[in-house]
Amino acid sequence: MSGALSHIRVLDLSRVLAGPWAGQILADLGAEVIKIERPKVGDDTRHWGPPFLQNAAGENTSEAAYYLAANRNKQSVTVDFTQPEGQRLVREMVAKADILIENFKVGGLAAYGLDYATLKELNPRLIYCSITGFGQDGPYAKRAGYDFMIQGLGGLMSLTGRADEEAGAGPVKVGVALTDILTGLYSTAAILAALASRDQTGNGQHIDMALLDVQVACLANQAMNYLTTGVAPRRLGNAHPNIVPYQDFPTADGDIILTVGNDGQFRKFCEVAGLAALAVDSRFSTNQARVAHRAELIPLIRQATVFKTTAEWLVALEQAGVPCGPINDLQQVFADPQVQARGLRVDLPHPLAGSVPQVASPIRLSATPVQYRNAPPLLGEHTEQVLQQWLGLSLQQIAELRRAGVL
Numbered sequence: 001m002s003g004a005l006s007h008i009r010v011l012d013l014s015r016v017l018a019g020p021w022a023g024q025i026l027a028d029l030g031a032e033v034i035k036i037e038r039p040k041v042g043d044d045t046r047h048w049g050p051p052f053l054q055n056a057a058g059e060n061t062s063e064a065a066y067y068l069a070a071n072r073n074k075q076s077v078t079v080d081f082t083q084p085e086g087q088r089l090v091r092e093m094v095a096k097a098d099i100l101i102e103n104f105k106v107g108g109l110a111a112y113g114l115d116y117a118t119l120k121e122l123n124p125r126l127i128y129c130s131i132t133g134f135g136q137d138g139p140y141a142k143r144a145g146y147d148f149m150i151q152g153l154g155g156l157m158s159l160t161g162r163a164d165e166e167a168g169a170g171p172v173k174v175g176v177a178l179t180d181i182l183t184g185l186y187s188t189a190a191i192l193a194a195l196a197s198r199d200q201t202g203n204g205q206h207i208d209m210a211l212l213d214v215q216v217a218c219l220a221n222q223a224m225n226y227l228t229t230g231v232a233p234r235r236l237g238n239a240h241p242n243i244v245p246y247q248d249f250p251t252a253d254g255d256i257i258l259t260v261g262n263d264g265q266f267r268k269f270c271e272v273a274g275l276a277a278l279a280v281d282s283r284f285s286t287n288q289a290r291v292a293h294r295a296e297l298i299p300l301i302r303q304a305t306v307f308k309t310t311a312e313w314l315v316a317l318e319q320a321g322v323p324c325g326p327i328n329d330l331q332q333v334f335a336d337p338q339v340q341a342r343g344l345r346v347d348l349p350h351p352l353a354g355s356v357p358q359v360a361s362p363i364r365l366s367a368t369p370v371q372y373r374n375a376p377p378l379l380g381e382h383t384e385q386v387l388q389q390w391l392g393l394s395l396q397q398i399a400e401l402r403r404a405g406v407l
Contacts, residue, residue: 002030003028003029003368003370003371006030006032008030008031008032008098009032009098010026010097010098011034011036011097012034012074012101013036013100013104013109014131015037016043016180017177017181017184018147018180018209019101019103020070020071021180021181021183021184022101022129022188023035024070024073025188025363026188028072028363028372030368031099034093035071035074035076035377036077036078037077039380043071045070046063048067049064049066053065053068053356055353055354062378063376063378068358068376069359071377072376073373074374075374075377075382075385075386076378076382077380077383078383079406080405080407083406085401087112087114089401090114091113091114091119094119094123094126095122098126099128099129099191099195100126101187102114103131106132106141116130116206120204120206124202125202125203127191127195127204128204128205129190129191129209131187131209131211132145134210135210140212145210147177147178147179150215151173151178152171153212154212155215155222156173156178156179158234158235159219159233159234161235162235163234163235163236163237169235179211179214180211182214183210183214186217187207194207225242239294244287245258246259249302250306251310251313252306252309252312253309255310256310256326256327259323259325260323262287263285265322266290268320272320274304275301283296310326342360345357345360346360348374348375351378356375383398
């Protein structure tokens with residue numbers, strides 16, 4: 001069964017996370033994705049370890065876990081496009097490609113004749129996705145942008161962390177590079193939209209994606225809380241600015257998360273918790289009232305939740321239809337029966353380690369499902385194969401390019 005994008009060819013000139021994440025999504029959906037890397041060096045994240053993938057003897061291989069997270073189903077080709085011959089090879093591949101993804105600084109590829117203005121003359125159907133920290137224009141356009149920096153500049157860290165009056169207060173970044181991931185997701189959506197447009201017009205286009213733009217867009221309800229009131233939201237730890245109770249609570253042996261989304265669920269919780277009086281108290285009977293009287297309500301709930309274990313609460317609240325959940329570490333996540341039932345870990349054959357674990361794609365398509373064709377490639381693993389298939393080069397020509405340091 002062919003993937004939904006099995007007719008699409010992608011050149012992935014990006015590195016680190018946002019661009020490679022978009023490239024991996026396209027690859028999972030069936031696209032032929034060629035990862036263009038620097039000879040002998042490759043994607044920066046190949047070296048971002050430990051941890052590294054280990055072989056059967058427990059020894060580290062050359063493959064960093066970070067790199068392995070975002071490069072499945074791709075083929076790696078090493079080309080030095082700072083050399084004229086390398087530029088020629090990439091341009092010849094562009095002529096046969098549908099999509100190019102890059103995350104160089106603004107104008108960085110123009111020196112090599114690999115900018116959109118140049119390449120669209122060669123291939124008017126090309127969809128060219130540029131990912132930068134701040135976009136192609138504006139006063140910050142020339143700056144480098146990294147996820148951590150953008151989480152701070154874009155407001156996310158002002159909303160993340162313990163409340164100012166609590167011990168350990170202060171801004172905190174999210175535990176994964178969320179801005180990069182979200183930019184990869186938005187970039188994928190933009191690329192698919194451009195493909196749909198090309199089906200109608202026959203023409204490609206340039207996509208200008210910026211980490212800062214994505215971060216601000218993803219402030220969602222918190223951005224609207226500010227825009228509608230003029231008051232900047234403050235950090236609330238694990239609490240929700242618009243819903244109460246919607247946070248973690250201590251139990252007899254740990255913690256539990258309550259996500260009470262409406263007044264009916266709050267009444268059910270109060271019945272299970274032996275707090276029936278709270279459900280009819282005018283301070284707490286509606287969500288609007290609970291938000292206003294948050295400081296009074298939360299300690300009352302905490303006094304009740306500590307008398308049962310997390311497991312006891314989970315059983316009782318699930319039976320009552322009150323949304324709740326544990327706080328799992330990653331060992332517990334991948335041992336969870338629902339995670340296992342959904343197949344969220346997959347293992348792929350790997351030439352250095354025998355196999356490599358992967359986190360499965362969350363995309364479930366009934367007619368054109370995601371396929372796991374190959375593990376994240378070794379540096380330059382597919383150089384000969386791709387140059388033969390795409391450009392018709394002979395092994396002798398490829399050997400000459402290697403001797404010249406182009407590959």
